[in-house]
Amino acid sequence: MALPPPDPQFVLRGTGAAIHTxxxxxxxxxxxxxxxxxxxxxxxxxxWNLKTHRVDTALxxxxxxxxxxxxxxxxxxxxxxxxxxxxxxxxxxxxxRTAVTDSVCTENVGFCRCSLLKVAQGRWLMAMAAKALxxxxxxxxxxxxxxxxxxxxxxxKLGMPMCLKLWQPSCGLQPLLLAGYEDGSVVLWNLSMGKxxxxxxxxxxxxxxxxxxxxxxxxxxxxxxxxLSIWSLNEQQNLQVYKTHKLVNAGISDITIRPxxxxxxxxxxxxxxxxxxxxxxxxxAVLDYHTATVHAVSFSDHKIPSERLLAAGSKxxxxxxWSIYTQT
Amino acid sequence: xxxxxxxxxxxxxFVSHVLGKVCVHxxxxxxxxxxxxxxxxxxxxxxxxxxxxWRLVECVPDRWMEAVVLGFVQRAPGAxxxxxxxxxxxxxxxxxxxxxxxxxxxxxxxxxTAVLQNLLGYLALDSLRRALLIxxxxxxLETWGSSSAVKHSPPEQQQYxxxxxxxxxxxxxxxxxxxxRQELLTSMMEGVKCHLDSNLPQIRRLGMIVAExxxxxxxxxxxxxKFQYEEDxxxxxxxxxxxxxxxxxxxxxxxxxxRNDETDAALPGELESNKKSHPAAPVKPEEESDAExxxxxxxxxxxxxxxxxxxxxxxVYIRDCIEVLTGSQDxxxxxxTVKALESLVRxxxxxxxxxxxxxxxxxxxxxxxxxxxxxxxLRQRAQVAILTADPKPVAKYLTSQFYSLNYSLRQRVDxxxxxxxxxxxxxxxxxxxxxxxxxxxxxxxxxxxxxxxSKDWRRIVDERIKSKTRRFATGRPQVERASGPNxxxxxxxxxxxxxxxxxxxxxxxxxxxxxxxxxxxRLVHALAILMYLxxxxxxxxxxxxxxxxxxxxxxxxxDSYVRQGLLSCISSVLLSVPAERLLEDMxxxxxxxxxxxxxxxxxxxxxxxxxxxxxxxLLMENLKKKLKTVPS
Numbered sequence: 001m002a003l004p005p006p007d008p009q010f011v012l013r014g015t016g017a018a019i020h021t022x023x024x025x026x027x028x029x030x031x032x033x034x035x036x037x038x039x040x041x042x043x044x045x046x047x048w049n050l051k052t053h054r055v056d057t058a059l060x061x062x063x064x065x066x067x068x069x070x071x072x073x074x075x076x077x078x079x080x081x082x083x084x085x086x087x088x089x090x091x092x093x094x095x096x097r098t099a100v101t102d103s104v105c106t107e108n109v110g111f112c113r114c115s116l117l118k119v120a121q122g123r124w125l126m127a128m129a130a131k132a133l134x135x136x137x138x139x140x141x142x143x144x145x146x147x148x149x150x151x152x153x154x155x156x157k158l159g160m161p162m163c164l165k166l167w168q169p170s171c172g173l174q175p176l177l178l179a180g181y182e183d184g185s186v187v188l189w190n191l192s193m194g195k196x197x198x199x200x201x202x203x204x205x206x207x208x209x210x211x212x213x214x215x216x217x218x219x220x221x222x223x224x225x226x227x228l229s230i231w232s233l234n235e236q237q238n239l240q241v242y243k244t245h246k247l248v249n250a251g252i253s254d255i256t257i258r259p260x261x262x263x264x265x266x267x268x269x270x271x272x273x274x275x276x277x278x279x280x281x282x283x284x285a286v287l288d289y290h291t292a293t294v295h296a297v298s299f300s301d302h303k304i305p306s307e308r309l310l311a312a313g314s315k316x317x318x319x320x321x322w323s324i325y326t327q328t
Numbered sequence: 329x330x331x332x333x334x335x336x337x338x339x340x341x342f343v344s345h346v347l348g349k350v351c352v353h354x355x356x357x358x359x360x361x362x363x364x365x366x367x368x369x370x371x372x373x374x375x376x377x378x379x380x381x382w383r384l385v386e387c388v389p390d391r392w393m394e395a396v397v398l399g400f401v402q403r404a405p406g407a408x409x410x411x412x413x414x415x416x417x418x419x420x421x422x423x424x425x426x427x428x429x430x431x432x433x434x435x436x437x438x439x440x441t442a443v444l445q446n447l448l449g450y451l452a453l454d455s456l457r458r459a460l461l462i463x464x465x466x467x468x469l470e471t472w473g474s475s476s477a478v479k480h481s482p483p484e485q486q487q488y489x490x491x492x493x494x495x496x497x498x499x500x501x502x503x504x505x506x507x508x509r510q511e512l513l514t515s516m517m518e519g520v521k522c523h524l525d526s527n528l529p530q531i532r533r534l535g536m537i538v539a540e541x542x543x544x545x546x547x548x549x550x551x552x553x554k555f556q557y558e559e560d561x562x563x564x565x566x567x568x569x570x571x572x573x574x575x576x577x578x579x580x581x582x583x584x585x586x587r588n589d590e591t592d593a594a595l596p597g598e599l600e601s602n603k604k605s606h607p608a609a610p611v612k613p614e615e616e617s618d619a620e621x622x623x624x625x626x627x628x629x630x631x632x633x634x635x636x637x638x639x640x641x642x643x644v645y646i647r648d649c650i651e652v653l654t655g656s657q658d659x660x661x662x663x664x665t666v667k668a669l670e671s672l673v674r675x676x677x678x679x680x681x682x683x684x685x686x687x688x689x690x691x692x693x694x695x696x697x698x699x700x701x702x703x704x705x706l707r708q709r710a711q712v713a714i715l716t717a718d719p720k721p722v723a724k725y726l727t728s729q730f731y732s733l734n735y736s737l738r739q740r741v742d743x744x745x746x747x748x749x750x751x752x753x754x755x756x757x758x759x760x761x762x763x764x765x766x767x768x769x770x771x772x773x774x775x776x777x778x779x780x781x782s783k784d785w786r787r788i789v790d791e792r793i794k795s796k797t798r799r800f801a802t803g804r805p806q807v808e809r810a811s812g813p814n815x816x817x818x819x820x821x822x823x824x825x826x827x828x829x830x831x832x833x834x835x836x837x838x839x840x841x842x843x844x845x846x847x848x849x850r851l852v853h854a855l856a857i858l859m860y861l862x863x864x865x866x867x868x869x870x871x872x873x874x875x876x877x878x879x880x881x882x883x884x885x886x887d888s889y890v891r892q893g894l895l896s897c898i899s900s901v902l903l904s905v906p907a908e909r910l911l912e913d914m915x916x917x918x919x920x921x922x923x924x925x926x927x928x929x930x931x932x933x934x935x936x937x938x939x940x941x942x943x944x945x946l947l948m949e950n951l952k953k954k955l956k957t958v959p960s
Contacts, residue, residue, distance in 0.1 A: 002628075002630055002631035002632075003628075003630050003631060004630065004631050005630040005631065005632070006630070248635055248636065248637055249637055249638045262627070263627065270638040271638070272635070277627050282627075283629060283632060284627055284628075284629045284630065285629065285630040285632065286630075286634070286635040288634065288635075325627055
């Protein structure tokens with residue numbers, strides 16, 4: 001007899017606007033407080049204290065334009081945020097400051113979230129959608145120098161890049177980029193040469209979100225249709241479809257794989273969060289709390305497994321925090 | 329008689345004489361039943377016997393030739409056998425030729441298909457005789473294509489000729505078709521025209537099949553003629569005649585059976601080769617999920633039974649519906665509202681009454697925003713529901729809109745349909761909400777006892793009326809219905825009189841008496857039904873009088889649909905208005921109508937009109953009789 005799905009552990013209220021992005025920062029030791037960053041449609045970034053369940057700080061750096069991506073750069077003192085004001089801002093939050101230290105002008109009017117990858121101490125690579133419609137630009141931070149610009153070949157008709165993921169293969173080679181495009185295909189790019197290694201059409205509709213497990217060389221992508229597509233990367237760096245999973249309702253806004261690679265969560269347009277086992281995409285739970293589209297899901301980076309949390313931000317202005325499958 | 333001498337130089341003519349005499353005396357069956365099989369065997373391989381056989385038949389005197397030839401053609405088990413037995417008799421002997429090419433094909437039509445096959449196959453088998461085949465075909469086509477033949481000859485003969493044509497076509501070879509292509513085409517065109525003009529569907533179909541076959545023969549490449557008709561056994565049989573099997577079938581059964589078997593055998597083979605190969609499957613993992621050691625097994629899934637498709641909720645209040653339908657941009661909600669509207673209206677009659685006219689207006693003008701299945705039906709049912717919930721104001725609104733400017737024909741006809749359906753519902757005793765017209769009328773109408781003929785017309789009139797109303801559900805047959813007050817009583821007049829008021833006042837976009845006679849026809853039929861449903865209401869007499877005057881004004885309308893409607897109006901009046909009222913208040917109108925009906929019965933070109941008029945006259949007669957028997 002299966003148990004009914006659990007209720008959220010707690011719900012964060014008070015943003016006053018739809019939430020588009022979430023990011024945990026709970027890895028630091030005591031007495032540091034575990035923190036959740038959320039970016040909202042009203043341009044604010046809220047820093048939530050996960051002990052008191054209240055907003056510690058509200059950052060206003062995007063001119064009241066929607067913030068759709070929030071990432072930390074090594075700890076919660078440094079924050080990166082991306083907004084619809086065509087800017088990527090770098091924040092310094094140490095010791096209670098709330099200052100924007102630097103910003104990158106993307107000149108891109110899309111919704112593609114940027115992707116960060118740490119390559120060395122104090123150095124990051126950031127991939128973002130560029131000014132030209134189909135291009136992706138990779139910058140090195142904090143120097144803001146351009147590493148490469150990834151242009152699809154003429155006539156490829158990929159459309160806008162919808163989601164990006166930079167990753168480093170375990171064998172220590174150059175970092176690679178996975179990009180999901182408007183026409184439903186996922187492309188693997190080689191950054192050093194600036195060309196595409198493999199392209200796979202996974203969906204009939206735009207790829208809304210993707211995530212990749214570099215250990216197993218397996219990735220998953222979700223789209224505006226009813227299908228989740230799981231693909232793998234073989235030794236020749238070729239993408240192949242591994243499996244597809246049909247959903248009950250169409251539309252996925254966000255997918256994320258838990259850091260321990262055991263489960264993954266999807267944020268759906270049907271207001272539901274679905275949990276699957278990563279190994280075989282076995283459906284595990286459907287969390288039905290929100291009353292509008294869920295825009296973002298994120299797993300926490302707690303060191304102690306039993307404290308791990310899942311956060312989901314929705315258009316109904318709520319962030320639900322769940323504690324699920326924390327025993328493994 | 330089977331003592332055909334073994335010697336080669338005896339005279340055959342004596343035998344021929346005997347044969348001929350016996351045949352002509354009507355003993356064909358006996359003698360030929362023995363003779364033909366014997367001869368068949370003997371002539372199978374032996375040329376000498378073949379020649380003997382030919383001599384035999386050639387020597388039969390002319391006056392008995394017909395009987396002999398007929399007998400042979402009927403008896404022979406196949407065209408090739410006939411060919412062996414008769415040889416070129418038809419070419420050599422005039423009488424035989426006449427019998428085979430003219431008499432059996434054109435003058436008689438009682439022979440079976442097998443006989444036809446024999447005959448025509450026989451003609452086709454030898455080059456000398458093929459000329460005759462073509463001649464025969466041309467004559468057959470001439471008959472087939474002659475309009476007087478189509479009109480006056482019995483259907484059986486026409487079928488026989490059609491079969492003969494098809495068999496001839498099946499025997500024709502390419503060069504022959506080439507040579508007479510033009511003639512075939514001309515005769516086909518003429519013939520098809522006469523056949524399609526006919527009133528009998530069987531003749532039409534025969535024409536279509538033959539024309540299709542001819543067309544397929546003469547246009548082997550390029551588009552062929554294709555008609556739409558009902559495919560039943562007869563059609564299939566005819567079509568199968570077009571295909572000839574090689575003459576190896578030993579069993580002389582009906583030819584088309586063999587051919588059908590062959591085509592059946594061919595079909596599965598075809599289907600198999602047409603099977604599409606399965607689309608290439610995506611790269612599957614080698615390990616099956618069951619075999620793999622699954623470390624996910626320790627993750628126990630939660631109960632996911634609540635995970636269903638997301639549905640937009642429809643509004644629960646009528647006023648919300650109004651809001652959604654008028655203003656909302658949310659198409660999902662709009663769709664859900666349209667689907668839920670009828671049931672909401674029926675569940676909340678009081679709430680509907682508050683906003684009835686507004687709602688009726690909105691629904692009347694409702695255009696299909698998204699593609700909903702059965703949108704037209706949904707809209708109509710919603711309108712009927714609104715009308716029945718609050719009849720007077722909504723009827724007033726709808727009838728006024730019927731005669732207003734700038735409505736499309738569809739909307740006006742919609743109004744009529746909605747009025748009729750609502751009237752039906754209102755006049756029916758309420759049971760479980762689903763109305764059934766025919767039940768109600770059985771309990772209400774006890775007008776005229778009758779002889780069989782009078783029952784007949786009543787049934788026919790009812791059928792006619794039933795056929796004009798669309799039904800959404802027939803429900804279960806119910807024997808007894810609890811009686812309740814007739815809700816149509818109070819509103820019948822409101823439905824009826826406004827509709828009849830302005831029919832002769834043309835508007836710029838709507839002229840009932842002019843081009844929009846389709847709507848006029850529908851209006852007249854609707855009035856007939858409303859009249860019929862108004863039986864036992866208070867307004868029925870006034871309605872009847874008005875309707876009779878209306879009919880009188882329109883009685884010479886050129887459109888037969890309108891006239892049929894007018895006649896149904898009269899039927900309804902006669903059926904609904906109580907007899908006494910008819911006599912007292914409407915005597916002149918009735919007499920005028922009577923004279924008109926007599927006219928229609930005799931002179932109207934439309935068969936249905938004449939029938940209806942006759943029924944009305946019968947109705948009137950019965951009415952008179954009934955009133956005479958009742959002591960006043």
